[in-house]
Amino acid sequence: MHELIKKHVLNGEFESVKRLMSETDFMEFEEAYISSAHEVESIMFYTCILDMMKEEETAEMHDLAFLLLVYPLSEIEGALTSAYYHAESSIKLTDGKEVKSLLQMLLLHAVPEPVISDKKAFDISRRILKLDPSNNVARTVLKETAKRMDNVVVDINELNRIKNAH
Structure with missing residues (x-):
C-alpha cells in the first residue's frame, strides 16, 4: 500500500x-x-x-x-x-x-519555537486532565507551564483529587 x-x-x-x-x-x-x-x-x-x-x-x-x-x-x-x-x-x-x-x-508547545503560549498549553493540559486524569503528558506540561507563569499556582492536592475522582 x-x-x-x-x-x-x-x-x-x-x-x-x-x-x-x-x-x-x-x-x-x-x-x-x-x-x-x-x-x-x-x-x-x-x-x-x-x-x-x-x-x-x-x-x-x-x-x-x-x-x-x-x-x-x-x-x-x-x-x-x-x-x-x-x-x-x-x-x-x-x-x-x-x-x-x-x-x-x-x-x-514542545517544539523548539513553540506555536502556542504557556497559558494556552496550561489551559489545554487542564482540559486533557478533566477527560483523562492520569494523562502524564498533560500533567507534566501543566506543572512546567505553571512554574514559568509566576502568577499561577497549581494545587497538587487538586490534581490528585481529580485523578482519584475518576
Missing part, C-alpha cells in the same frame, strides 16, 4: 488515494501515508489531504494533515502554523472531547 499511496499522490491521482483510504483501516492508512510522505517530502501529500477534505471534513483528516505538517513536512516555512490550524479544527470537530486532538496542541 505504501508504494501505491506514493505513486497515486505524486501523480495527482487523489481519487485513487481516497479509494485506498476507504478500503483500509484508517490507522493503517495513516501510518502508510505518513511513511510515504517521509520518503519523498513532497507538498503533494498535503495537497491530496486538502483535496479529500473538500468532500468530507473530519477530525481524522485534520489529524492526518497535522501529522504531515509536524513530521515529514515540518521544514517547510509555515508548516507548524498550518499544523496549529488543523489541530484547532480537529478540536472543534470533536467538541474538545478527544484527548488526541488536544495533545496535538501540546506538541506544538
Whole structure:
C-alpha cells in the first residue's frame, strides 16, 4: 500500500488515494501515508489531504494533515502554523472531547519555537486532565507551564483529587 499511496499522490491521482483510504483501516492508512510522505517530502501529500477534505471534513483528516505538517513536512516555512490550524479544527470537530486532538496542541508547545503560549498549553493540559486524569503528558506540561507563569499556582492536592475522582 505504501508504494501505491506514493505513486497515486505524486501523480495527482487523489481519487485513487481516497479509494485506498476507504478500503483500509484508517490507522493503517495513516501510518502508510505518513511513511510515504517521509520518503519523498513532497507538498503533494498535503495537497491530496486538502483535496479529500473538500468532500468530507473530519477530525481524522485534520489529524492526518497535522501529522504531515509536524513530521515529514515540518521544514517547510509555515508548516507548524498550518499544523496549529488543523489541530484547532480537529478540536472543534470533536467538541474538545478527544484527548488526541488536544495533545496535538501540546506538541506544538514542545517544539523548539513553540506555536502556542504557556497559558494556552496550561489551559489545554487542564482540559486533557478533566477527560483523562492520569494523562502524564498533560500533567507534566501543566506543572512546567505553571512554574514559568509566576502568577499561577497549581494545587497538587487538586490534581490528585481529580485523578482519584475518576
